[in-house]
Structures are given as structure tokens and as C-alpha cells.
Amino acid sequence: MIPGGPLHRGGFVDQVIPGRAEGASTPLLQVRDLTVRLGPVAAVSGLSFDVHRGEFLGIVGESGSGKSVTAKAILGLLPKSAEISGSVRLEGEELLGASSETMRRIRGDRIGLVFQDALAALDPVYTIGDQLVEALRAHNDVSKKVARKRAADLLGEVGIPKPVERLDSYPHQLSGGQRQRIIIAAALIAEPDLIIADEPTTALDVTVQKQVLDLLAEVCQRREAAVMLVTHDLGVVAQTCDRVATFYGGLLVEEADVFTLFDNPRHPYTRALLRSVPRLGEDSPFEAIPGSPAQIYISLTACPFAPRCEHAQPVCTAGVPPEFWEGTHRHRCVVAGRGEL
């Protein structure tokens, strides 16, 4: 048993997780004690976080840290063989264990998806207009003419020049950045409350990346929707997010508002992640994190970062570290929690 510090709070399920919108109404998305096993792999362990309306939450971590599995669990897109427990509520409605029909409705109406590969998400044999009109008419009982007008308006909203003409283009006739804007337009069709964007800009060059992220942030604010951005790129997080959660080995190891996380990271993994980002104009070279990302089998029994952590002590492997809170900043490092870091 790991001794919790004075700031340690136990229990997850009814825990209040303060976010940016403190004192605000019920969170839009409330994830509690989410645990996912995929065969022998403990992909996500005891995950709890909130997403509020109008908020941009970044989820960062190395490959294999459980980011995509978390997104898929929320969307009901994990394989049937996955063992899932905990709770995922969208404005109070429990999504874990919901029927496939309910989850199709949720994905269609309430949660929009933006994935990395825009070309794969668009059908090459149909025009952009055909695809948007079809998607619009799946959600709204409107004529083709009205749907086409709305599709053009949507393209305008996401910054596509000459939107009416673009409706007649095929995906391959557009640039990567334009295709990603169209994917965002498609994700917005049903006016979702939450947009989950999984590495949405990885395939784009830096300038276009910034435009697409600014667009997501602007749309999120204008529509009072929330965005959950899954990325391994801390530069992207710094540019866009209000709050950041760091994942490691399927565990949420730290969460804070973006300024606090960058200025005063508490978990050694977040610190290492920040040091691993190259900075222009600084003499000190960036440092790669030694060792390989953790793959956790069966269940988590210790701090997953301990084998790679320069500050690890025996206590770190005595059990899963509890949460330590400093205001709205929380982390799972016992050494930092004891004030020894």
C-alpha cells in the first residue's frame, strides 16, 4: 500500500474532477475509472477525467500510452473482445454498455470524429458535395437543394475558398489541408457537442497544421462544443489546448491547465516529455526519453514509468501511485507528492 500524501484523494467513481470551467454545470463528458483490457494487454487503467463545453482538452503521451484506446472506448469502437469497466457519461447518459444502435446515434449526432487520414475517410469516387449532402440528409429531413446549400455554407465555415465550386471536386483534387478541413466540416454536420480529433494534423505541414487547429478551436468556441485532441505533439498542445492530460502506460499520470503543465510539470514523465521537444534558439539539445514505452500486461501494479524514471524509489513499485492534487493540478508521482522532487 502506498502512503498517500495530505493531498491524496482516493476513490474515483464519484470524484469531482475540477477543470477549467470550475463551478460550471455537469461536465459534457465524464469518464470515471475507465479500465480496458485487450487480450493480455492492460491498455487503460482506472482513467478519470472530465471535458466541459467550450473546452479544448489535449491528451498526450508516447505511442502505446492508451490515447486511442480511450478515444475508441468513448466512441464504442473497441473490438467486441475488449474487457471494459468503469463509466463514460455524455451529459449524464451512460455510454459504456450502450447498444450499437445507441452508439451509432451518439457518433452521428453528438460526437464528431476527426481522424488523421483524411484521404482514407473520404470516398474517392464521390464528389465532396455528394458526400456532404448524403451525410447531411442522413441527419436532417431536407431536400437535396437545401442540403447542398448547407454543405456549401459548411465549407465556407471551415475556410474552403469558392465553396460552391468545391462541392463538385473529388477528394484527390484537393490539397491535404483542404481535405482535412472537409473532414472537420463532415464532423460538424450534425452539430456535435464533442469533437474527438485523433492526431488530426500529423500528416499536414506546419503552416496548414496551425490553420486546421485554429479552425477546430474557433469552431469549438463558436458552437460551445468541446474538443478532445489526441496527439503526441506537445507543440500542438501548447498552441491550442486549455487543459492537458498526460498518459503513460494506460494511466493518466498528470493533468493541469496548459500553462501550469508547461511551467510546473510535476510528473517525471511529463518533465521528460517536455525536455524531449526540440526548441529553436536554445543551446541545450533536446533529450530523448531513455528506454522504451511501457506495455502493461494483465493489470497495472506499480508506476508504469518507474523502470525509466531517474527519480524512482522502492515506493514507486509498491503499488499503483495514488493521485496527488495541487488545486486543479493533479498527478500520480509519489516522489513529487512527498515534496521530494
Ligand SMILES: Nc1ncnc2c1ncn2[C@@H]1O[C@H](COP(=O)(O)OP(=O)(O)OP(=O)(O)O)[C@@H](O)[C@H]1O
Ligand atoms: N486491438 C488491440 N489488441 C491488443 N492490444 C491493443 C489493441 N489496440 C491497442 N492495443 C494496445 O493497447 C495499448 C494502448 O494503445 P493505444 O493505441 O491506445 O496507444 P496510443 O497512445 O494511441 O498510441 P499511438 O500514439 O501509437 O496511437 C498498447 O499497448 C497497444 O499495443
